Amino acid sequence: MSIQSNSNNAKGKKTIQINSPLKVVSNVRGDEIKNIIICLHGFGDNAANFASLANEINIQNVLWLFPQGPKNYPMGFDGAQWFPLFSDPTEERRNSEELVLQLLNEAIEVCKLDYSKVFLLGFSQGAALAIYSGLKLKEKLAGILALSGFIFQAHTIKNAYAGKVIDTPMLVLHGNQDQVIFPATYYDMLDSLKDLGVKRLRNKIYSNMGHTISSEEIKDITKFIEENR
Incomplete structure (x- = not known):
């Protein structure tokens, strides 16, 4: 499928067309695209809901991309998942990784940017996929942001780098009252x-924060992106 992003700046609407088999919600902020921020939602959420994050983070000249997990959420309406949590996730994890990196590569080609201008952000299950996909790529990204997440297959990443230093900046944030992904x-x-x-x-x-994204966290996310863009 193709997606189109419309900028709301005073100079008129700007249309970006990117091909992806995933459902993608997109948003262009500003007069030009200097960075791409790809945001991966958590288990049971969807792209449209998670896309509200772009309204919380006041950063200009950015293309926001919110892809939706390829599989339906098994326990609710209109939710999705990147890989199952109650059965063998191996094949679907690999498929989601490929789809995310396909979207990333398509976006930088269309926007004529390089990897160092791309942020991967994820929440919960999306954070785990952002870490895995971003590090397995073996390219220096602008940053990887993991919110209330976890890590899987760390040994696979370690083998891929074979002792080399990982240059991509990373931001890892969590609530100390998280009852879904324990502290x-x-x-x-x-x-x-x-x-x-x-x-x-x-x-x-963060003190007194559960499995959510707080206003204090939004400030830290914004600061990290501004410092590494």
Whole structure:
């Protein structure tokens, strides 16, 4: 399918057409595209709902892309997933990784940017996929942002880098009251990322925050993107 993004700037509407087999909600902010931010929703969410995040983060000259997981959420209406949590996820994880990287590569070609201008952001299950896809790519990205997430197949990433340092900046954020992805997972993930060789790692755990995105977190996300764009 193709998607079109319309800028609401005063100079008129700007249309970007990107091919993807995924359903994608998109948003162009500003008069030109200097960065691409690809945002992966959590288990059971959908692209349209997660796309509200773009309204919370005041950054100009950005193409926001919110792809939707390829499989329906098994326990609710109008939700999606990137891979199953109650059965073997291997094949569907691989498929989702390929679809996300296909979208990323198509976007940078259309926008005439390079990998260093792309951010991958994910929440919960989407955070796990953002980490895996972004690091497996073995290209320096503008940044990977993992919100309330986890890491899987760390040994596969480690083997891919074979001891080389990972230059992509990373931001790992979590709530200390998260009852979906427990805070212990956050600390284990930090150890794993350091062991993988991530040298530019910023992290924070928020007091009295559950499995959600807070206003304080939005400020830290905005700051990270502005500093690394």
